Amino acid sequence: MAKLLLILSILFSYSAFSKTKVLFIGDSLTEGYGVAKESAYPMILKSLLKEKHKKDIEVINGSVSGSTTASGLSRLKWFLRSKPEVLVLALGANDGLRGIKLDSSKENLKAIIKLAKDKNMKVILAGMYMPPNYGPDYTKKFRNMFTALKEEMKIDLIPFLLDGVAAKKELNLSDGIHPNELGHKKMAENLLPYFRFLK
16 A cells, blocks of 8 residues: 555656647747747747746757758658657748748648657647748739648648737847747747647
8 A cells, every 4th residue: 555655646746747748840930040949939939838827848859941842841850769758840931941842841841740640749839921022823822832731731730829919129139030029929829829739
């Protein structure tokens, strides 16, 4: 009986203090280009979840500046060794900027999502928009790529990760592309509602 109680107490302690592992696979926007690691939106999200909802997550930031969907796919398997439970997938912007065919980008994203789902991970896809100077046809197709993936793969979609941040001078670095600390805070707030599933 004493042995059983000991085992139960260990299991209870583990469940009470274990953190949900959240893997972020993205580019410079998610890596936190130009800001301190603690000021990038994945770490701000961690703080917001703890502060507002008493939920604790372990952030695994597998994001690298310049990443495309292809490079994200190639490094995903390495990060899966950590056995994350949630994937925040924020890739595609560099594909668009480099003129990579949308069919190729979509297939790479789909492969990433499938690998994650095969590991029973919850997937949250972060959508992006292309600048209007890329033309209305391309920008529409690029945006629709994320919506199609949401429907096909049955996952959550943040329509635009930079909603409320893009084109706002006060929320971006001097390059006008990468968010500053205030911009990253807004991005974390954009993501927060998608973590209501945490118990």
